[in-house]
Amino acid sequence: xxNLESNxxxxxxxNPFWLASAPPTNSGYQVMRAFEAGWGGAVWKTLGTPIVNVxxxxxxxxxxxxxxxxMNNIELITDRPLEDxxxxxxxxxxxxxxxxxxxxxxxxxxxKAWHELxxxxxxxxxxxxxxxxxxxxxxxxxxxxxxxxxxxxLIAQVxxxxxxxxxxxxxxxxxxxxxxxxxxARGAAxxxxxxxxxxxxxxxxxxxxxxxxxxxxxxxxxxxHGGYCGPAVKPIALNMxxxxxxxxxxxxxxxxxxxxxxxxxxxEFLLLGASNVQVCTAVMxxxxxxxxxxxDGLNNxxxxxxxxxxxxxxxxxxDRITTWENLNLNYKIIARIDQxxxxxxxxxxxxxEDAAHQCIDRIANNGSSTLIVDEQECVGxxxxxxxxxVEDCIEMIQVDTGLPAQSWKxxxxxx
Amino acid sequence: MSSPEPVQGLGQSIHxxxxxxEVKLEANRCLYCFDAPCMHACPTHIDVASFIAKIxxxxxxxxxxxxxxxxxxxxxxxxxxxxxxxxxxxxVYNAAGDSPIRIGDLQRYSIDYVAExxxxxxxxxxxxxxxxxxxxxxxxxLSAARDLRRYGHAVTIFEAKRWLGGLxxxxxxxxxxxxxxxxxxxxxxxxxxxxxxxxxxxxxxIELDELVRDYDAVIVAVGMGNVPKxxxxxxxxxxxxxxxxxxxxxKIGGTIPDLGERVAVIGAGNTAxxxxxxxxxxxxxxxxxxxxxxxxxxxxxxxxxxxxxYDFAKExxxxxxxxxxxxxxxxxxxxxxxxxxxxxxxxxxxxxEIAGSEFIERADTVIRAIGQRRLIETFEELxxxxxxxxxxxxxxxxxxxxxxxxxxxxxxxxxTREAMVVEVAEQGKVAARSIxxxxxxxxxxxxxxxxLVEGLH
Numbered sequence: 001x002x003n004l005e006s007n008x009x010x011x012x013x014x015n016p017f018w019l020a021s022a023p024p025t026n027s028g029y030q031v032m033r034a035f036e037a038g039w040g041g042a043v044w045k046t047l048g049t050p051i052v053n054v055x056x057x058x059x060x061x062x063x064x065x066x067x068x069x070x071m072n073n074i075e076l077i078t079d080r081p082l083e084d085x086x087x088x089x090x091x092x093x094x095x096x097x098x099x100x101x102x103x104x105x106x107x108x109x110x111x112k113a114w115h116e117l118x119x120x121x122x123x124x125x126x127x128x129x130x131x132x133x134x135x136x137x138x139x140x141x142x143x144x145x146x147x148x149x150x151x152x153x154l155i156a157q158v159x160x161x162x163x164x165x166x167x168x169x170x171x172x173x174x175x176x177x178x179x180x181x182x183x184x185a186r187g188a189a190x191x192x193x194x195x196x197x198x199x200x201x202x203x204x205x206x207x208x209x210x211x212x213x214x215x216x217x218x219x220x221x222x223x224x225h226g227g228y229c230g231p232a233v234k235p236i237a238l239n240m241x242x243x244x245x246x247x248x249x250x251x252x253x254x255x256x257x258x259x260x261x262x263x264x265x266x267x268e269f270l271l272l273g274a275s276n277v278q279v280c281t282a283v284m285x286x287x288x289x290x291x292x293x294x295x296d297g298l299n300n301x302x303x304x305x306x307x308x309x310x311x312x313x314x315x316x317x318x319d320r321i322t323t324w325e326n327l328n329l330n331y332k333i334i335a336r337i338d339q340x341x342x343x344x345x346x347x348x349x350x351x352x353e354d355a356a357h358q359c360i361d362r363i364a365n366n367g368s369s370t371l372i373v374d375e376q377e378c379v380g381x382x383x384x385x386x387x388x389x390v391e392d393c394i395e396m397i398q399v400d401t402g403l404p405a406q407s408w409k410x411x412x413x414x415x
Numbered sequence: 416m417s418s419p420e421p422v423q424g425l426g427q428s429i430h431x432x433x434x435x436x437e438v439k440l441e442a443n444r445c446l447y448c449f450d451a452p453c454m455h456a457c458p459t460h461i462d463v464a465s466f467i468a469k470i471x472x473x474x475x476x477x478x479x480x481x482x483x484x485x486x487x488x489x490x491x492x493x494x495x496x497x498x499x500x501x502x503x504x505x506x507v508y509n510a511a512g513d514s515p516i517r518i519g520d521l522q523r524y525s526i527d528y529v530a531e532x533x534x535x536x537x538x539x540x541x542x543x544x545x546x547x548x549x550x551x552x553x554x555x556x557l558s559a560a561r562d563l564r565r566y567g568h569a570v571t572i573f574e575a576k577r578w579l580g581g582l583x584x585x586x587x588x589x590x591x592x593x594x595x596x597x598x599x600x601x602x603x604x605x606x607x608x609x610x611x612x613x614x615x616x617x618x619x620x621i622e623l624d625e626l627v628r629d630y631d632a633v634i635v636a637v638g639m640g641n642v643p644k645x646x647x648x649x650x651x652x653x654x655x656x657x658x659x660x661x662x663x664x665x666k667i668g669g670t671i672p673d674l675g676e677r678v679a680v681i682g683a684g685n686t687a688x689x690x691x692x693x694x695x696x697x698x699x700x701x702x703x704x705x706x707x708x709x710x711x712x713x714x715x716x717x718x719x720x721x722x723x724x725y726d727f728a729k730e731x732x733x734x735x736x737x738x739x740x741x742x743x744x745x746x747x748x749x750x751x752x753x754x755x756x757x758x759x760x761x762x763x764x765x766x767x768e769i770a771g772s773e774f775i776e777r778a779d780t781v782i783r784a785i786g787q788r789r790l791i792e793t794f795e796e797l798x799x800x801x802x803x804x805x806x807x808x809x810x811x812x813x814x815x816x817x818x819x820x821x822x823x824x825x826x827x828x829x830x831t832r833e834a835m836v837v838e839v840a841e842q843g844k845v846a847a848r849s850i851x852x853x854x855x856x857x858x859x860x861x862x863x864x865x866x867l868v869e870g871l872h
Contacts, residue, residue: 343508
């Protein structure tokens with residue numbers, strides 16, 4: 001059994017799976033259930049001045065037969081009194097002392113207000129704070145959430161105010177609704193934050209109902225942009241996490257968020273630089289029980305590879321990401337079709353013919369057709385393999401170009 | 416048209432419609448192959464990938480249009496096509512070890528959608544001033560009529576029976592193809608502005624010569640006749656049936672007396688299966704389940720019914736006796752009481768009766784289902800060349816007689832053309848296309864000596 005303990009800026013959890021600050025962490029009842037199911041930690045639904053919510057609030061993006069490959073929401077922070085939330089936090093911590101509870105906070109940009117909120121909340125036993133500078137809807141119109149997160153100097157300022165009174169580590173949660181995620185991350189580091197968490201949700205409109213022309217979701221016929229999350233955002237999140245992980249001016253631990261649903265997703269976040277992960281949409285889709293599969297899968301993966309613990313994964317592949325100019329121009333792969341596995345759907349043929357480099361030939365063969373890759377023409381783009389419905393039917397094979405590795409940077413610099 | 420009253424009590428349809436979630440899952444499971452093999456396997460070349468993609472994207476009307484554009488008999492084909500042998504048999508998922516897409520069921524979903532909403536899919540073309548007579552309102556004639564109207568030609572269908580649809584309406588058991596669907600499909604053709612003369616027998620009520628004289632082109636789509644006699648003693652006893660007559664009465668009205676305790680069906684083609692299962696269900700509906708037995712002079716390997724039909728019959732509780740040929744039908748008080756069979760065997764590919772192996776089976780009802788009679792006299796009367804009752808046609812389905820085309824079961828020839836609804840629907844299209852070319856190019860010479868070829872393709 002591998003050691004699944006995670007450590008984010010000194011905050012230790014029995015496993016790297018935390019619930020993100022969101023509807024699943026709205027109450028003590030839910031967090032208790034989550035801890036019973038095995039979650040390593042929970043970031044409580046954002047505390048602040050209670051708000052009033054609208055109905056409806058959520059919408060899903062379905063793809064073909066798959067439900068909810070993404071969702072968005074226009075729900076705000078907690079709508080429950082602070083004293084209720086604090087009492088329940090204390091109860092959860094007492095019942096599950098080994099688990100992590102992080103208090104997510106949101107307040108107007110005033111030093112006094114932040115000081116008061118931090119002091120009040122840390123009267124109960126919590127493991128850290130997460131400053132919600134990410135929420136992109138509603139609260140941002142009132143100068144909070146992503147309205148702060150879009151100004152690195154404000155991030156630094158509020159982080160600093162928080163650190164002035166906080167007795168536990170402070171995590172800054174970043175919004176992806178910016179041009180370059182590193183600026184916000186640097187602001188957090190400058191303000192003395194102990195860690196960052198990202199990404200919060202992305203500005204989005206889920207759609208329009210074709211019958212009524214109402215936006216989805218709508219509140220009495222109208223809507224406003226919501227926050228986009230779920231499996232479809234994972235690639236965006238991975239990139240942003242990695243950009244922060246590689247930035248020398250950031251240099252603080254990262255809690256990875258964005259589309260994590262399985263242990264595999266978590267491993268990717270860890271390899272690219274996250275110290276742990278936070279999950280929301282997958283729980284909203286399937287319930288707390290999924291953590292058992294995540295823990296089990298991660299454990300088996302580590303054991304099979306002979307890796308002692310989760311912390312060995314953190315950042316282990318982060319430097320495999322570089323800039324395009326450093327990629328080897330003389331590395332070549334080509335597609336090869338395993339004729340014994342081909343089912344003749346011709347998906348690869350038409351994809352290559354219409355959308356890539358016209359290098360798959362269809363050769364008529366007894367009423368069917370044989371698909372052959374023109375290996376001289378193939379540019380190794382992967383498209384044929386991507387559209388092939390049969391596992392391992394199209395393989396991308398490395399061919400020796402006989403040339404030494406050379407990047408664009410090197411080529412441009414060559415005399 | 417008013418509607419006939421179908422005979423009740425033959426039980427549930429074999430195929431239930433897909434549920435909403437099944438449609439969604441199945442339509443999205445489709446790979447939408449390029450140049451898809453299912454399309455090639457369909458005799459009418461329905462663009463299956465496209466119609467399924469249209470279902471998946473919520474354009475069900477467009478899906479139905481794609482289907483019916485290629486196949487005017489798309490509603491009945493969705494129910495009776497041997498999809499295992501055609502589109503679904505060609506689905507690439509078979510090669511991947513997965514179950515094929517349920518193409519027939521998805522097709523039915525799209526057609527049901529437009530039928531339930533009374534959506535008309537096609538409009539007639541601009542009036543060409545030409546007139547075409549279609550003799551026979553079965554699937555081939557209807558298919559031709561539909562496309563001829565789309566080309567803009569005036570069409571009159573001469574139908575010998577009361578209702579349109581041919582075997583779809585009269586000859587396929589209702590639990591495979593219900594009367595409503597068959598008539599709805601015919602109605603879609605009629606709505607295109609087709610003049611229908613029902614209860615008109617060409618050759619009796621009106622002469623083909625008149626049609627050739629009065630119309631710019633004629634299509635003969637008269638199908639085949641009833642089931643031939645067995646040519647043995649006792650065939651005129653009460654309780655001895657022609658399978659098609661039996662199914663027709665069970666499906667669309669008419670009385671069928673008590674079948675008794677034992678029903679013997681002679682023959683093992685698809686119509687035999689229909690007669691067997693129909694008799695079984697009818698007896699159950701009447702509260703006294705009969706023992707229904709299929710007798711075939713050859714073996715299971717040689718039977719012409721599709722494998723899935725054979726399987727279905729067995730599931731319905733039908734018994735099969737192979738290698739026995741009927742010798743005579745035995746009667747009591749003018750009513751059938753049994754059949755004498757002789758055992759047979761195949762030696763060197765030839766069938767031999769085994770001397771001294773005669774045996775008698777009790778039967779209260781005997782149904783003969785040994786194929787359909789060829790309408791030789793009709794073709795002689797019409798003056799079109801035929802080969803043992805199979806009308807001779809060229810690749811564009813022209814007969815030997817100028818201005819006369821033929822399509823459907825009357826040109827069915829074993830090993831050359833299949834007697835399937837989908838096949839004859841295609842023939843209707845081919846004939847209509849050929850006639851349109853003929854009429855619009857205004858060929859002065861009507862085909863005098865058409866080159867006769869074996870196949871359509």
